[in-house]
Amino acid sequence: MLKVHAQSREELQASLKAGLGEGLVLTDAAEMVRYCRDWHGDVSSSAVAVIRPRNVEDVAATVRLCAELGLAIVPQGGNTGLVLGGVPDAPDHQIVLSLERMNAIRAIDTDDFSAVVEAGCILSEFKDAVQEKGMFFPLSLGAQGSCRIGGNVSTNAGGINVLRYGMTRELVLGLEVVLADGTIWNGLSTLRKDNRGIDLKQLFIGAEGTLGIITAVSVKLYPNPEHVETALLGLNSLDDAIKLYRRARRECCDLMSAFEFMPPVAFTLAMEAIPDLKMPIAGDYAAYVLMEISGSGLVDTSDLMSRFLEGVMEDGLVLDGVIASSRAQAQSLWMFREGMNEGQALRGAHMRTDISVPLSRLAEFVAEAEAELAKDLPECLAVSYGHVGDGNVHLNVLPPNGSTREERDHYIYKAKVIVNAVLDRYAGSISAEHGIGRLKRGDFESRLGPVQREMIERLKAAFDPELRMNPGCQLALQAAS
């Protein structure tokens, strides 16, 4: 049970500073702002304090002191999450525990194809350090310049390379975790293969800080794929894009590293954000695919991409396409994919989804959901794009330009009801890669079977009986007594 002490906010802040040292504790409202709002700026909240530990012992001390003071803990990495998993929601009872100062790369071992990195290291900084040693860490996200490894692991982040390398879970070899009672678990193995019973680290990957605080991670590294082929292709339909994916999966085997679907409006949106983007394909097509093949060493990816595209163009599956002839050109193709996200953001608050359905039903699902949206919300713009090779689509709905915040909220609510109703008919997932956090908690709980709920509650009771670890994230639980 969460003990609630009769201390005022100021007394709690003083106790935190006394117990942990002034240097670790932020209480100034202005300084706390950026830790207490979400990435999109949709939600802002507050907290008793923001604690910024320098090492795992600081984290353990914070957890113990919070227990004494009756405070709950919201762990936070780069605060780039899309589901409010790291944003506090009980200003008088929660502290934010930011891992941003624990950002050391403890080891990069090229001989073992492994690395050990602290939770607060920014993903792109880690990727760069690894690349300098000729290695590759495959996790690739739009937010990689700001997100931090601990958050990536806590949310089991996805991204554009999942179809080849898997979600973050599949990249993790070991964890260091501070448990709810302040105990430090050192599970930082770099053994490639270790099958000693129950794999405890799996509990914390994707738990979004509800079972413990990840403070460091050991991960797999890959040989750096020096040869990368990027192509933008025009097709007749999403259905053809999925056919293309299946064929690429066979013909290019495990060398395909990205396969992103975009509708024509993607280019409109991207050019709203980046006006001097040039459309790289002349004609207009109903569907576009951004595809990447990569490899290292003796593998001839250029030849593979050419032969693959020859075949699929001959068969009329791909209507037109361009292969990047330089790294700069490849980057400009990817700018459409990134620009379309920025373009959506520029149009103001909108409904974002992160849906997965079986690949075989993806095109049908998107058509049905878009038809229902067009019928009931004709004034809104539906944009469906994403990692279709994983059955993962971001079906977003943009209210008309000029909508007020209130109108937007109304559109977002209605669109969500429509899309989720279709999704449920397809037995899909409301969260393919973003996690649950606080934003999707209601949708998650309402679809949760009683057996699964009971299992999660047993885990919470076993690892966080006082409900002190990121309460309100994933499930709304009540203390037992």
Place this chain on the structure above:
Amino acid sequence: MLKVHAQSREELQASLKAGLGEGLVLTDAAEMVRYCRDWHGDVSSSAVAVIRPRNVEDVAATVRLCAELGLAIVPQGGNTGLVLGGVPDAPDHQIVLSLERMNAIRAIDTDDFSAVVEAGCILSEFKDAVQEKGMFFPLSLGAQGSCRIGGNVSTNAGGINVLRYGMTRELVLGLEVVLADGTIWNGLSTLRKDNRGIDLKQLFIGAEGTLGIITAVSVKLYPNPEHVETALLGLNSLDDAIKLYRRARRECCDLMSAFEFMPPVAFTLAMEAIPDLKMPIAGDYAAYVLMEISGSGLVDTSDLMSRFLEGVMEDGLVLDGVIASSRAQAQSLWMFREGMNEGQALRGAHMRTDISVPLSRLAEFVAEAEAELAKDLPECLAVSYGHVGDGNVHLNVLPPNGSTREERDHYIYKAKVIVNAVLDRYAGSISAEHGIGRLKRGDFESRLGPVQREMIERLKAAFDPELRMNPGCQLALQAAS
């Protein structure tokens, strides 16, 4: 707490038959023999009964009835495990729950690259059915003609393709599990990407039946690799074999599917088991590698293998080699690898290990362990081989021919002490792929840190508070009161 009722064995057997039906319950001692001994025939035991459910409801009914009767449950697949995880050890208090009748393949979906299969399906039968549809299930083990999928998942089996496709864990999309209270959890999703919070299935993968009984599994499928190149190579040392692996990892990228190390004695042992095997390389080398590259579609594996071998032979890393020019020739190369296991078995009881250390220290570890064995047990034969790409070596110790069973037990005991002492200095794992079971329980527990032990105990208390699920496997736990 495990309720112990005052019923005799005969009364318990009668109660099981009355409750579940005669057809599900074996009690005849002769019929039970094969369920109550281990694969190698080292251990035989007995049980109150062997229950063979036909469906998940039968499993749930068995679990509930066993709770009423105060019986514990030892789940069993093909009983091919190497660590006694499925072999009962309390004849008057345990039943064996064999999943062998639940062997249906519920679905193979080539469009979704997924399948759903019951726990009792034999691995090779599943692989064959998948291959008939042009797909591939990568798990490949010596025991695949007898082991069953449920056991593979419960033990998180490894095998020869781990370096490309990962352990069994990485192939699983969803599970159906009967929990200790008889509840059925249907977590059989085939969604490729589904990130809705804590990933409950991970709990049961590798738990060896100690948290619940896996009754069905949904798995990832891959395009069938139609092009397979197999080569047997002669090298100067294990150290060179590891150098070769690192180079292959880069030059052949993710297309390398197996990399097995064998010492010269492998061929002697293989020819003892399969006398008409012909040595495919003329000279004598200190180390051999069996390497496989595979791919589908447009990927030219033959060209890749040739160019790779040209380079490494030019540089003197590989001294001689042969590439199989047909499937039959490839199989005969693999027969050395399988024959060496049979040859070891023919020499009688011996010490088998399943060790992993960081790849960068593997050669050093093997040299040190073999030197200590040569010093203290000069009359024994040490054979080190295995999946060196994963840092996983099977360092086995064979007592001299003609040793009695008692002498063998003594040698096995001494060899284990020697090898484990070296292993501990290298921070290695006593079980890279076989699991813990009952055989390695002592070695596991004695190396288990208090935090990790506490975490496992909390899981057991949360999911099996009466210690009814495979007690004695992994940990020796006492009921709370």
